[in-house]
Amino acid sequence: MSDHLHHGGPPPGEAPRWLDKPDNLKKLIRGFFGVCAITFLADIAFFFFHKHSTFQPAEWVKTAEEEHFHLTGLAENAESFFGFYSVYGLLGIILLVVLSVGLRKLVMKPEDFYSRDYNEPEEDAKQGEANHG
């Protein structure tokens, strides 16, 4: 398994690319997090311009139905909260990755988990080659 993870590296004699230099990579990472900060602060714009809430009754809904409209207070407030989308995206992905790592403990099996059941390996391999060729 370990030679899967530690093989590779550029072939000897190949000139390093722009991305290969640690300094450039650092610049790129800094630039990226800088842009993140700018998008976060973009919410300031909504102090001056109206931020359209996604949660608005559509125009086509008749007034009678509108009375039954359950006011989605929580969502509406959360959504217009400063930096909501940024925080939701960040925490959402962290949660996703943490849960997925947990899922891995549950479902991860060796690569031959299914294929070791095939009881006629020789004939299968032959036929497979024939199909492919």
Place this chain on the structure above:
Amino acid sequence: MDSYWMHPALPLLIGSLILPFLSQRLRQVALVVLPAFGLLNVIGLASTEAADITRHMDFAGYVLDVLRVDKLSLLFGYLFHIAALIGGIYSFHVKDRMQHFTGIAYAGAAVGAIFAGDLLTLFLFWELLAVTSVFLVWAGKGVEARKAGGRYLLAHISSGLLLLIGTVMMVSDTGELPTFGHMELDSAASWMIFLAFGIKIGFPIFHTWIVDAYPASTASGTLFLSAFTTKTAVYCMARGFAGEDMLIYIGAVMCLFPIFFAVIENDLRRVLSYSMINQIGFMVVGIGIGTTLSVNGAVAHAFADVIFKGLLFMSMGAVYLRVGSTKGTDLGGLYKSMPWTTGFCLVGAASISAVPLFSGFVTKSMIMFAAATYQPMDLTWLWFILLFASAGVLEHAGIKIPYFAFFAHDSGKRPKEAPLGMRVAMGISSVLCILIGCFPQTFYQLLPGDELGLAGEFKYSPYTLTHIVTQMQLLFFAAAAVFGMMLLKKYPAEVPSVNVDADVLWRKLLPGIWKKAIGPVFLASSAVEERLLGWVPAQAVRTFGHGLPRLAIFKEWPQGSIVVLITVMLSAYLGLQLFS
């Protein structure tokens, strides 16, 4: 006037029959000419004066409505021809005649299915879809592809069987052939049809054929597979069950569970297959909400998805062709020798992640907006799930796919750039992704929502300041979370492995029961069995798998024999219906 145009499935279906007899060069010409001619034919049908063109055909005493032209069928008609054209160009390098033949015939079957006006016609093309496409799975490498193809066929034959039974039940109820229109889930028959569509669309638990078969096929085979089958099912669901509340819940599950599997999956083509279920989840939700806006969003997203998911599958296909693997552990640093493929992959990644100016931004948002503004039911919870799933899409399709294949740890591999045909096909798809993203209002004019008699009207503009800013915030911070975790070494590394999904039901549990409980009964009665099964022609056995003649029925999960069994039952049922 309409007599100048032919049935839209014919150019592809008839054309596919001559493909095997052409030389490689002539096949390449035909792979462009056939879909292009078909596309012109559909455009011609659309511009024909008669609002509703229908063609009838007599079949076994019933009148089949083989051609229904309206905005919904036309939209998918355009889409499938564009997909066939891109797929044809992408497979220029392929020498295997069988793949060209079955690929184009498969596209023709899909076109036939979406223009079908009644359920029996739909069923005929439904089966044709299954039997043409399975050869694309079998074209893949080795025993894995052969076994996956068998399972694929089993899923689709079952789906077809359900559709047929549902249809026949409707015929016996009413005495006439049911037209394919909106249905309510109020009878056993409509449930059968709902399930038939559900298997093909990838309902949870039945979804396993997608992640099983797609990564097993060849580079171009996967592209064809990804374009037609599930999208035909999306079309059928939109036509038949728009506004069915249950679809909202099913769609939400489909949006959610694949994104977890996608994080930990090593095979990048399988990551894309999970991603496909997630995207179809959005469409199923849109269909379930059932307003003009949401169904428009669903079919628009289906259109965009065929292009951008196809683009991602194409880039991974190019990697597969050149490296021989799409496992994350085998790849990395390929941008150095495959810059074009890398660039196209990034366009696909941006589109599926719904970055402004790319196609996903103008299609997926319709479904989310429809969920947030839906009045009859409070769907706030759904909106939060969809937003979470959107961030998840960025993680696996927007970052993981391009990052692990083309950047990340340098594998030292320097494969050749993709062949010219592949690059042209990826280029066309990239341009389409950007065109749809930049000119949504032109694209929206093709959407059929207004014709479907649903609640609400279609008024939507994706490019508002709020939408652009909030979407960029979501995406940048989701990306920041991924890169941050990578820098802190908290992101799960790629590991050579298989992740057990619901397929463990079909591949371990049921075979286990068979082996332990049912098999021994057959073993005990093997003398009887020998006589019973001895007549099955050896040729059929070779086609559908072994198991029967060697009397190994109790030794392994006899999926080949089950296909035979179902086919026999199917024929018997049809025969009874015809002669009763």
